[in-house]
Amino acid sequence: MSGDLRDGRIVIVGASLAGLRAAETLREKGFAGSLTLVGEDPRPPYDRPPLSKQVLLGRVPAEDTGLPLRRPVDAQWKLGVRATGLDPIEKRVLLANGEQLPFDRLLITTGTRARPWPNPAEAALDGVFTLRTSEDAGRIAERLDAGPRRVLVIGAGFTGSEIASACRERGLDVTVAERGPAPLVGALGGSFGALAAKLQRAHGVDLRCGVTVTALTGNGRLTGAELSDGSRIEADIAVVALGAIRNTEWLAESGLAAGPRGLACDAGCRAFNMYGIVTDDVFVAGDVARFPHPLFEYQLLSLEHWGNAVEQAEVAAHNMVSPGPLRRPHLAVPAFWSSQFGLNIKSVGVPTFSDQVVLAQGSPKEARLVAVYGYRGRVTAAVSVNQAKSLEYYQRLIETAAPFPPEPVGTDRPEPMTPVPSDVPDPAVLSHGPTVALTGHLPDRRLTLVRR
Amino acid sequence: MNIVVDLNRCQGYAQCAFLAPQVFEMHGEEALMYLPVPPEDQLERVRRAAAACPVQAILVGEEAGADVR
Incomplete structure (x- = not known):
């Protein structure tokens, strides 16, 4: 392996699961240079899957979800600060606090954030939540502890369905509103969705499909919602589960192929620039990446999956410290x-x-x-x-x-x-x-x- | 020490729930639910559970970034 690839400065922007596993892999592969991890969340990396399950059920405190290390990473952590830009010529990451981080190679693992409720005034009502961070989960769990009369879940994807499940397990009344024909259809199709609908109703969920929430109502505090079919629901908590937005805005001026669908890369996790030319010093992994997969006709896939974050981060890290012929493709089956x-x-x-x-x-x-x-x-x-x-x-x-x-x-x-x-x-x-x-x-x- | 279970890999053999029942439990027939930060007095059991997992899905390690808190 060439010596210079094991040295120099690597910056990882995005300090969650993918960023952490990449950092560990870089050290495992012998990277001896300086390593910096930047994360907007003030918490060190934690595991998100338990947030909608153990944490909402009240079995695990939201802060008890920290990820274990596979090995020491010997990194500088810059947490609670957001990256705001990337200068690809000078090779610097710009941070919200004015700091600039020079790099030789960059890994982008900025992931996604929860799609907010589109009406900011309604979103600001006390009792309206999204679920993405451990802080979100802690706040929702606290409200569920207080025994709300009814919880409204907006969106019946996996997150929304898991939230509804936790509420029912706590014995709380819950209404789920979904614009599509059934829960989970976005990921599993309509035939499976029909099954999921039966399952939710059998567990006492008030499931409303084919409707949208047209307004969240309240006076400072959420009291209910209006639906597109003219009906009205009283609820003191609403969890907005409308999917995720990829965190690519900070790359808008970077010249990289970044947009709402993610940051496009080749099979080896090297980012493309906006001309479709592959870079050799900017890599991407996890939810924010769009990558070609041979099993799916080389269509670019974006996966919001725990396993993909881990596997793609490992491949990206390996390729960041390996010369061309030793690089590996990310071919894991989703x-x-x-x-x-x-x-x-x-x-x-x-x-x-x-x-x-x-x-x-x-x-x-x-x-x-x-x-x-x-x-x-x-x-x-x-x-x-x-x-x-x-x-x-x-x-x-x-x-x-x-x-x-x-x-x-x-x-x-x-x-x-x-x-x-x-x-x-x-x-x-x-x-x-x-x-x-x-x-x-x-x-x-x-x-x-x-x-x- | 913290734990994380690769639930893609987990097939619900429930060895961990048998060896460290205060930390791992089956939620329904097949889904595993666990405490990511197990109590100190359970660590030995957790290590045994991790070693016994037929698909080696349990990772036990120091909490990431604990030094930057």
């Missing part, structure tokens, strides 16, 4: 999990990259199943409910572009296996954004989907 309403939902592949879905194992009735997604006759994703052990098998089918529908396996397979449309919606119809954004074209939906 995967995520969610637990809600007593069920464990796990996904591999990209369910929205599909035209059909088939129930391959189990059944909704026994709340244990595997749904396999296909696109133009090959397997592209699988989602399990309380059947995680099966997913590895389907991951291999995805990796090998196995034919769809897959050969029946297991003793719990439904007879017959009939594909139905996966019914992936146009993201524009959803309240919440999809957690996987295919930023190229949407796959066509002319084929019919598999279902029993």
Whole structure:
């Protein structure tokens, strides 16, 4: 390995999961130069998945979510300060406090933030929240402890659904309002969404789909909301779960290929500039990255996934200290999990990259199943409910572009296996954004989907 | 010491919930719920649980950035 790549100055902007894992990997690979981590959040890196689960349930204090280190990083931490710009010629990161950080190589892991409620006056009402940071989660948990009469959750993506689940588990009344036809459709398609809707209602959620919240009402303090169907809900807490916004604004003048869909990069995590020319000193990883994936026709993917943040950060860090021929591509198969309403939902592949879905194992009735997604006759994703052990098998089918529908396996397979449309919606119809954004074209939906 | 579990990797074998029940518990049939900051007196059990995990999904380590607080 060339000596100079192991030395010099590396700055990582974004000090959450991806930034931390990248810092560890840089040291593991022998980087001996100076390492600086910049984070807007004043807290050192913490784990976000527990925020909508253990923390909202009141089982874990919001501040008890710090991430463990894999190894010492020997870094300078600049926390509670935001990066405001990047000078690619002088190779400096500009900070909100006026400081400038010179770098030889830069890693951008600025992630996303919660999409705020669009009306600032209504968003400022006491009792209106978003959920992204540990501070957000702590505040919401405190309000849930106080026993509100009703919680309104706006948006039924994964975060919104997990919030609703926590509320029901606490015995609180909850209304979920979603503009799309069902919960989770943005990530898992309409066929799966129909299941999720049944699940929420069976757990006592007042689920309203096909509606939007037109106003949050109150006088200083939230008292309720008005819906587009003319109905009105009384609630003293509203959690806005309308998806995430990628933190790219600070790069607007940088000349990089950064925008609302993220910062585009090559398979080796090297950022593109706005001309589509790859840089060799600016890298990107995690939620803010848009990267090409060969399993999904090299469409640029943006993944808001815990696992992707870790794996992409490792690849980016490796490539930052490795000469060209030793660099690696980021080819990990996308995967995520969610637990809600007593069920464990796990996904591999990209369910929205599909035209059909088939129930391959189990059944909704026994709340244990595997749904396999296909696109133009090959397997592209699988989602399990309380059947995680099966997913590895389907991951291999995805990796090998196995034919769809897959050969029946297991003793719990439904007879017959009939594909139905996966019914992936146009993201524009959803309240919440999809957690996987295919930023190229949407796959066509002319084929019919598999279902029993 | 803090912990994080890679729940992509976790398959719900529940070895950890058996070895350190005050820290790891199954939430429903398959979902794992845990305390990211386990009580001091549970650390030995947590280490045993991490070692016993069939898919090696549990990471135990010093809290990141603890020195900058």
